[in-house]
Amino acid sequence: MKKFMVITLLIFSILLLPTRGTYVCHAENDCREVPIIMYHSILKSKKGAYTVSPDEFKSDLLELKKLGYESVFIQDVINYCNGTGSLPEKPVVISFDDGHYNNYTYAYPILKEVGFKANLNVIGSFCEFSTSSGNCDNPNYSYLTWDEIKELKESGVFEIGNHTYAMHKYKPRFGIGKLPNEDAETYKNSLTADVLKLEDKFYSQCGFKTNIFAYPFGKYEKESGSILSQLGFEAFLTCNEGINKLTKGDTSQLGHLKRINRNGTLTSQQFLKNSKLNNATSK
Numbered sequence: 001m002k003k004f005m006v007i008t009l010l011i012f013s014i015l016l017l018p019t020r021g022t023y024v025c026h027a028e029n030d031c032r033e034v035p036i037i038m039y040h041s042i043l044k045s046k047k048g049a050y051t052v053s054p055d056e057f058k059s060d061l062l063e064l065k066k067l068g069y070e071s072v073f074i075q076d077v078i079n080y081c082n083g084t085g086s087l088p089e090k091p092v093v094i095s096f097d098d099g100h101y102n103n104y105t106y107a108y109p110i111l112k113e114v115g116f117k118a119n120l121n122v123i124g125s126f127c128e129f130s131t132s133s134g135n136c137d138n139p140n141y142s143y144l145t146w147d148e149i150k151e152l153k154e155s156g157v158f159e160i161g162n163h164t165y166a167m168h169k170y171k172p173r174f175g176i177g178k179l180p181n182e183d184a185e186t187y188k189n190s191l192t193a194d195v196l197k198l199e200d201k202f203y204s205q206c207g208f209k210t211n212i213f214a215y216p217f218g219k220y221e222k223e224s225g226s227i228l229s230q231l232g233f234e235a236f237l238t239c240n241e242g243i244n245k246l247t248k249g250d251t252s253q254l255g256h257l258k259r260i261n262r263n264g265t266l267t268s269q270q271f272l273k274n275s276k277l278n279n280a281t282s283k
């Protein structure tokens with residue numbers, strides 16, 4: 001009986017082993033594992049779950065480079081999934097949420113120095129406030145102005161995504177979540193109006209539109225993706241933790257791309273080890 005239990009336990013532990021590393025990409029398919037690392041603030045003055053120091057950020061990029069990773073845009077991921085583009089053997093996406101001014105002061109020069117690029121998803125109302133109030137140059141709390149967003153986009157170092165105009169809030173709705181008893185039509189109209197307001201700002205202030213959407217707080221409803229797809233969005237970033245396993249010509253994963261939060265209380269080595277990026281293989 002004891003032996004039987006030991007064998008049963010052994011079988012269960014094998015079944016429960018993390019699937020990473022055993023990911024099978026069939027030889028006839030072109031596949032990639034694509035980690036998307038999510039950052040928020042880059043600050044010298046503090047560290048936290050959403051705040052990484054400039055030194056640690058630089059160390060992340062250098063370590064990733066040493067491990068053979070090449071940074072790509074979400075647009076490259078879109079092109080790969082729809083079959084029109086390719087990805088390097090070990091791609092990685094560096095992703096920033098919210099549009100903090102400290103991304104401009106600290107992350108931008110480091111990205112240029114290391115030769116990496118990044119995805120940046122901004123909150124429209126915060127950028128509008130920075131631009132109109134002139135309260136825009138404190139790395140501790142300011143957000144990017146439209147001119148800075150334009151500059152970052154035109155530099156070729158950043159691609160820009162939509163993180164809603166004014167729905168990055170806990171109340172009355174949680175992010176783009178539905179209100180209690182909200183009917184489908186009202187929900188669709190509210191989401192559409194907000195997201196297009198930021199698209200219009202991008203176009204009038206910075207001269208571009210985007211097809212990338214990052215869900216505030218990672219919150220979405222079952223109909224969110226189809227509403228946003230009708231507006232032209234092609235890739236959707238969640239806060240679901242994990243590494244994406246993508247196949248060329250298969251767009252099914254673009255609706256819910258996973259990201260790995262870069263917790264700033266960890267060192268680069270700890271973070272890369274915890275996220276299993278220190279020994280990742282592309283296939």
Ligand SMILES: [Zn+2]
Binds near residue numbers: 097163
């Ligand atoms: Zn956010």
